[in-house]
Amino acid sequence: MPQWTIDSPGRLTFGEVTALNVRVVAGRLAVLASDGPPTLEVTEVDGSPLVVTHNDDGRLTVAYKDLTWDGILGWLRPGPRRTTLTLTVPKTCAVQAGVVSASAVVAGMEGSTGVKGVSGEIVLDNVTGEVQAETVSGSVESRGLAGDLSFSTISGDLTVAAGRPRRLRTNTVSGRVTADLELEPTGHVTMHSVSGAIVVRLPHDVDTDVSVHTTSGRIESAFPELHTTSAPGTRSLRGRLGGGMASLTATTMSGAVTLLSGSPAGRRGEEKA
Template sequence: MAGWTVETPQRLTLDGPVTRLDVRLVSGRLNVVAADGPARIDITEVGRRPVLIDHSDGRLSIRQERDWGWPNFLRGLRAIHRFPRVDVSVAVPADVLADLGLGAGSVVVSGLRRQTTVDLAAGQITLMGLRGTTSAKITSGPVEALGVRGDLTLETVSGEVILADSAAERVRAQTVSGAITCDLDNPRRSDIRLATISGSITVRVREDSDLSVRLNTAAGRITSGFPQVRSSTYPLPSSEGVLGSGAGKLWASATSGSIALLARAVDDDSEELP
């Protein structure tokens, strides 16, 4: 077992494999990237409290010195400015299991391909090029997923959800107060479910998509760029239809907000994602 107490900016290169990454930080910035070679940690900013790093049996743990107790800490977010800020970048193998928690700040994760979980109270989450199973939850702030495949769950209480260049097989995106914007790359055989209570939903799919579509809103307007998706106003505004073979599913629901389904032209020289 190897351990470090980091009180000043420092770079570390780890000996031995890393199969699991657990991070619990109070506030600041966290960047996790998939990279070849040994795992590396770059801490460029440390607050008043040291960062503890442990590496044992393939598990890499990075956390604040004091155990705040996650539920108690979340209730104290009004005083977040009192806590130290850190800036941590971690390079790990692409197949690592990542469980990342941050109280306030920003989290960026890219290139992982197995299982990634991100939990952030306030700030911003950015996910890029992930595979496997991905789950991101944020209480206050936006979550953005770019080029993500596999099984994707995005949740925010107060904030926007943005999903772009995605061919994810399963998508669950949910907001309480915030818009959902999706640009889907030929989501054949996908199961896509989008829901917001107070916010709008905008979805753009390719003209040659194969989707069974169902759109519902309690108090809002539904527009569609596909003539196959037909509207009804009774008992509530809704639209249904089948695009192509209908192999995939697209379901979108808004309680108070509008829904727009847009058509994206298929480029003659476009290529399928591998």
């Protein structure tokens, strides 16, 4: 099993890579889908060196020895751990990417992707597989989502631009969720929040069932077909848009829920063309 210790900028090229596990603290991380040979390019290393291992079964690990996948969200150790690196792997490669305060971009992947972060910004660009994202206060931005995304956070924000998800599940405490969606007939969206606001933009001709509940939050809707009801300790918005089939469910304690009507970013671009 080949192993390298990276304490200075450099580049490595690997054979077959079927799974990637990368864990860094601060700096910048990019994981990009590529048809070429898998590569690692490091342009900055400050502090402890990175350890790279490539198993015979195709598993590639790039990490600090003392930073485990399960320990990402609770990382408290002092000292400089800054690195800037780019990894290119096949688009079907399974990816686990963990960052503490580093920013991360994962682009073009079609397999399963797991992302963990504490306070860094995470961007998922045209990721079409199954994605699980978990942060403490870091934000997650998804562009061109066409797969399954499960997002959980305490105070981090989630933004979904031009999304066509099969499944979208969000769970936040105070984080804000903003989603620009075009739902397929089999698309299902489930959002839970304690005090964070939820804003969803849907096409005016969407076919979906809608169910919104809040204890004390405000509900606003641009769809007159949906009906609002109020009772002591609860407010609800329900109804069917178009012919239904897809589903959108949002539940909050005190967070506001807003449904907007308009073409998602992807369709707006097509209409301009």
